[in-house]
Amino acid sequence: MSAQHKIGSGFGHDSTADDVLAGIDLTGKLAIVTGGYSGLGLETTKALAKAGAQVVVPARRPDAARELLGDLAEVDELDLGSLESVKAFAERFLASGRSVDIVIDNAGIMASPETRVGPGWEAQFATNHLGHFALVNRLWPAISAGAADGGARVVSVSSTGHRRSDIRWDDLEFRLGYDKWEAYGQAKTANVLFAVQLDALGKDSGVRAFALHPGGILTPLQRHLEKQEMVDFGWIDEDGNALNPAFKSPEQGAATQVWAATSPQLDGLGGVFLEDCEVAEVSSDEAPGVRPYAIDPAAAERLWTVSAQLTGVNAFG
Incomplete structure (x- = not known):
């Protein structure tokens, strides 16, 4: 029986990272947050640190990260x-x-x-998926050590963008024609499948993995989009003000990943897709939820094998 069903968390669209951490003490815990100095990452770092965690932020722009974070987190370099x-x-x-x-x-x-x-990889697949795949596999000795002390969690930030594309098994690198949104969709589907297979491989060691949609939020993630494109989508008006009432604040946008990383409500669960601080339902139409292809165990195993071949890294090989 699939665990991909709502659990009645009591949280929702408007919950903030601080809300889901109420009463949770992370003293003595160490968290690594990639990109934890901008947008949702910054709010995530703030919330975890406030709850007592030691936070390490590997950053492509470490000087900028140090300036923004001060003594809130330990910063290192990572591209x-x-x-x-x-x-x-x-x-x-x-x-x-x-x-x-x-x-x-x-x-x-x-x-x-x-x-x-x-080696010529399409950047969205390489950065969003393969880089994180290699990172988690290389950090596995430290993650499994954390699990031995009471469990560890790996959280893969995906998106409803996964609905834009399944994995293009015959053309992962978009050699046959590039579409920026389809490439984003494939990368976000890969983020979900990564969590599915990592959970399957790691749960016996006490490591659980989750993927999630944080919500629609205006952050630096949109830096590659033209203003008119976002106006046409109905995200902003001509003056750059947010229009979509479903959009979240950064504090709300960070909530689901913080919930995934810390909530005792998820004890015993893993390999599931979350949204609005809740386990999502499976959806094959335009309704909210996760597409079946993104949580398919066979596809997750296949992608893991391909990713290990591409990166040359596999902690479970």
């Missing part, structure tokens, strides 16, 4: 589009001898112009 950078960060962290209780794969890019990174 998810570079496997060498991922390896270097992981080695530095593992050398510190610390265990990890929470990993939030928050950083990402959306609807970018066609860009190639590494």
